[in-house]
Amino acid sequence: MVKEKRLPNLPEVIFVLVSFIVIMYVFVAQIGLPIQLALFVSWFVIMLVGLKIGYTYSDLQDGILKGIHNGLEAVLVLITVGALIGTWIAGGIVPSIIYYGLTIINPTIFLFAAFVICTLTSLATGTSFGTAGTAGIAMMGIGHSFGIPIALVAGAVISGAYVGDKMSPLSDTTIMTASLTKVNLIEHIKSMLYVSVPAWVLTGLLFIFTGLFYVNKSGDLSRAEATMASLQEHFHIGWYMLIPAVIVIILLAMKKPSIPTIAFGALLGAIWSFLFQDMTILDAIKTSYSGFAIESGVDFIDNLLNRGGIVSMLDVIVLILFALGVGGLMEKIGILQVICNTMLAWADNAGKVTLSTIISGFFGNFFGGAAYVSIITASKITEKNYDRLGIDRRVLSRNTEAGGTVTTPMVPWSDGGVYMATVLGVSTLSYLPFLWFNFLAVFITLIYGFTNKFIWYTNDSDSEDTDQQIASL
Template sequence: MELSFKQAIIPVITMAFLIIMSVLVWDVPIQIALFFEIIIIVCLSFIWGYRWKKIEKMMFSSFRSIGNVIIILFLIGMMIGLWIAIGTVPTMIYYGLETINPEYFLVLSFISTSLVSMAIGTAVGTASTIGLALISIAETLGMSLPLAAGAIISGAYVGDRMSPVSSIANITAHSAEADILEMVKSMMKTTILPYIIAAIVYLIIGLNLGGLGENAGGFLELTAALDSYFMISFWMLLPPILIISMAFLKVPTIINLAINIIFSLILGIAITDRNWSGLLNIMFQGFDESSGITFIDNILARGGLTSMLELISLIIFAVILGGLLEQLGVLDSILKPIVHHITGKIKLAVVTVFSSILSAILGCNQFLAVFLPARMLIPHYDRIKVKRKELARALGDSGLVFSPLIPWNVNALMMTAVLGVDTFYYAPYAFFILIMPLSNILITVIKHKKELID
């Protein structure tokens, strides 16, 4: 059964209403909004003639794709707890406080995470290594965590979007039937301006923060406290070096994280005074010790497998919702009336950007954000004689990179899990990501400006 536009728009409207109400009026977790939205869509499915067995199948159609995500989140939670306990995160904070000028912290965070993400091709890997250290340093400096997270996530998704070793970048190229290297070259055209603008904005904000480092107070006391409670040593930097090296060698994420956890356990037992039982409990419950030092008891109290349970519940609801919307063909029904009236290359680019972001919103993950619009728009790109690499670029500049700014999207949930900052708070400061869709449209308009004259 193919839904009409009027039918398809109903779940979109109810979803928007419930999310707005849950955040601004009811002040309840977004899981509750998604739960009631699922109930509404199930009721609509019955009205539209679907039987329960079919509805149940649609609900769980995307579950195969989240098994990896759940395992990765559990592994990251355990790894973060371990890294704090054995001294890896404290060592990164210690050296960071000694070397980073607070005025340049934001711009350096953006640039450094972008370079790491280009090297290893994964935003999650970037955030859970250098990003984790940077957000801890930001908290130590007394800096706005949403602002710091915005800079870190902006940099992390530079490589996630266009690194040749990025899995989602390769999926984007494959979905658009474009060559990955041609797509990356094409993406450079829309990347340069947003990258420069974001870097300048982060620099200006950092300079205007002025004496933040001095106001944070007592750097010497903080470093002394870290040194007194943890093992501060170059050896403690081996776990992040290992995880980045293995990601660069294209070792699958789950294997990479599992090996790192085992390595960190062995390192902790061999070098620190912590015992096996204590570290295993920290892997499960997170680091939460009463040291008497406010910084350690508050800022470093995080990690552990259990810390991921709330986010995983949100992922489960989001995936059920995404499966229903995908299988019902909601996106297709909404976009078909628009797509069939495309006559020019500029309009085609605008529709691509819009449909990809909408797919990321409704599908709750990056894969659907690039795959669904690509399948729908390929015939129109061929009809208007636009190269496939431009389709791939438009998808990468919109739904792919925009996913971490959608609170119920799996990518946003993973960033929140690692950095500990809610999507609603960091999204306004992810300047590179916010500019990317506009950059794509601007470059297309400049290239095909004759269409505007005609």
């Protein structure tokens, strides 16, 4: 006899969520097991509940596969970025960017400069992953040479990278959010300006003040000079080394698909290694898989440049696959739907519906492990409340980005959190306090919700106010 399927009740949902948190804490913080194992064990907790409420093993497998399928693009991007980092270091591309950055950027304004550079790169390319894997790792090298704490530099890099991930019309998350919320893409971006502009300005000021009052200019230049000398000793440095980076940025800005574009960039890095860095073609190609290795005699140069390659991403890929499986299982057995129904009964004004969207987005990142999951949970769990309260869908799309996109790098096991930690060489919890743009975007969004500022409604009188607010932007 086939057992009839039903939705999990609230105690069952709470059991799953609490169990997940306990497993993550015990495995990672108490007994020191890999986070991948914690996520894998979490599968069984969710599957047990799924079997109890009538789902078959085949149903549960379908949920896992669907969850992984939804985030598979991020896995492929990780593979190509790993190859790119390896060949770009071997080809002298990253060392040249670091070298020239050290010659033109003053240490006291470096954090602001890194934030601006990564902002412009992400806006032009529409990808936070691509920004961190190219401009980001160069900024990490420059900041490290200036003696600035790498967690602080990572905060500037990731903050800038997520400006474009949130705002660029080329960004897949921006396009996906507009599509899911049924909002015109340009209108979606315009609505986000109300949050992103003040958040960007405040973040820039914070990095300027931090540089002026925290960074010791005179003390850091000696390390920068040593770095430049070591780079010149081990690499051929020249303006032509920057050509692959320029080509990749242009292709991404032209909205070419990110995976083949980044893979092409990795190929250019291997070619540059052969042409300009005295490597054999075989060794140059090997760096795309195994990464680059150097013994310069300078510890921080070795720590910075001994990285990259596809193999460096394998642990990360396993982690993301398990995290995506968790999200797929939760969606399959109806946990997300139960939470949606609970939100519908609670959120009865603009402030609460804004908060519920942000919580739902963070929920998608925390339990689903991917930005794509968080955008789905933020928009689909709460969209009925916006319609019921007569709130314009542009507010939903804006709040979805605040709850879903910008919270992704805050979760250590999400695709964004794992990627940033791996590529930049800084743990998520270390750079977390310095994600100033991301935190400010969430905070400003909540202020608007609870003060009813820039909350547009679908009725006639409020539509007039909305048009006046848009005109004044």
